[in-house]
Amino acid sequence: MTIIDRVVEANSIYATLGKPPQPKLAVVTCMDPRLSDLPGILGLPEADIDVIRTGGPAVTEDVLAELIVSNRVLGTTEILLLNHTGCGFTTFTDDELNARLSASTGDASPAPMRFFSYRDPEQNTLEQIEKVRSHPWIAKDVPVRGFVFDVETGLLHEVQSVPSHTAA
Numbered sequence: 038m039t040i041i042d043r044v045v046e047a048n049s050i051y052a053t054l055g056k057p058p059q060p061k062l063a064v065v066t067c068m069d070p071r072l073s074d075l076p077g078i079l080g081l082p083e084a085d086i087d088v089i090r091t092g093g094p095a096v097t098e099d100v101l102a103e104l105i106v107s108n109r110v111l112g113t114t115e116i117l118l119l120n121h122t123g124c125g126f127t128t129f130t131d132d133e134l135n136a137r138l139s140a141s142t143g144d145a146s147p148a149p150m151r152f153f154s155y156r157d158p159e160q161n162t163l164e165q166i167e168k169v170r171s172h173p174w175i176a177k178d179v180p181v182r183g184f185v186f187d188v189e190t191g192l193l194h195e196v197q198s199v200p201s202h203t204a205a
C-alpha cells in the first residue's frame with residue numbers, strides 16, 4: 038500500500054464542518070513539514086490563514102498572483118513571509134541539481150529547470166519582502182513582514198529590510 042493509498046483510505050472517514058473561512062493573514066512558507074503546523078507556530082486559527090507553500094519558499098510570479106488574490110479577492114489584510122533554518126533548498130544550487138539529474142537520468146532535455154535554490158534564509162527573506170512590497174497590485178497599506186523560523190527552537194526571528202532605529 039502506498040502512502041497515497043493510505044491517505045485515500047483515511048480521507049473516507051474524514052468529515053469537515055464546511056464553514057466558509059474568512060482568512061485574515063496570507064502566509065508564504067516552505068513545503069518543509071516542520072512548517073505545517075501554522076496555527077501552532079503563529080497562534081492563529083486555521084481559518085484565519087491563507088497558506089501559500091512553495092519550496093524555499095520562493096516568491097515566484099505564481100505566488101505573487103496568489104497573494105494578490107488573497108488580498109484583493111479573499112480579504113486578507115497582512116502578508117507574512119516565512120523562511121526557515123535548515124532548508125533543503127540551501128543544500129544545492131540550481132546548476133548542480135540540473136547537472137546531477139541530467140547525468141543520473143541520462144536525459145538533459147528538461148534543463149535548465151528553475152528550482153529556486155538559495156544560500157541564506159535572511160537574504161532570501163529580504164529579497165522576498167522587496168519583491169512583494171514593490172508589486173504595484175499589492176496595496177501599500179498591507180503590512181509585508183518577513184521572518185525566519187528556527188527549526189531548533191521553534192522561534193521566529195524578524196528580518197528587517199530597513200534599520201528600525203535610523204538616526205534622525
Ligand SMILES: [Zn+2]
Nearest residue numbers: 067069124125
Ligand atoms: Zn525549506
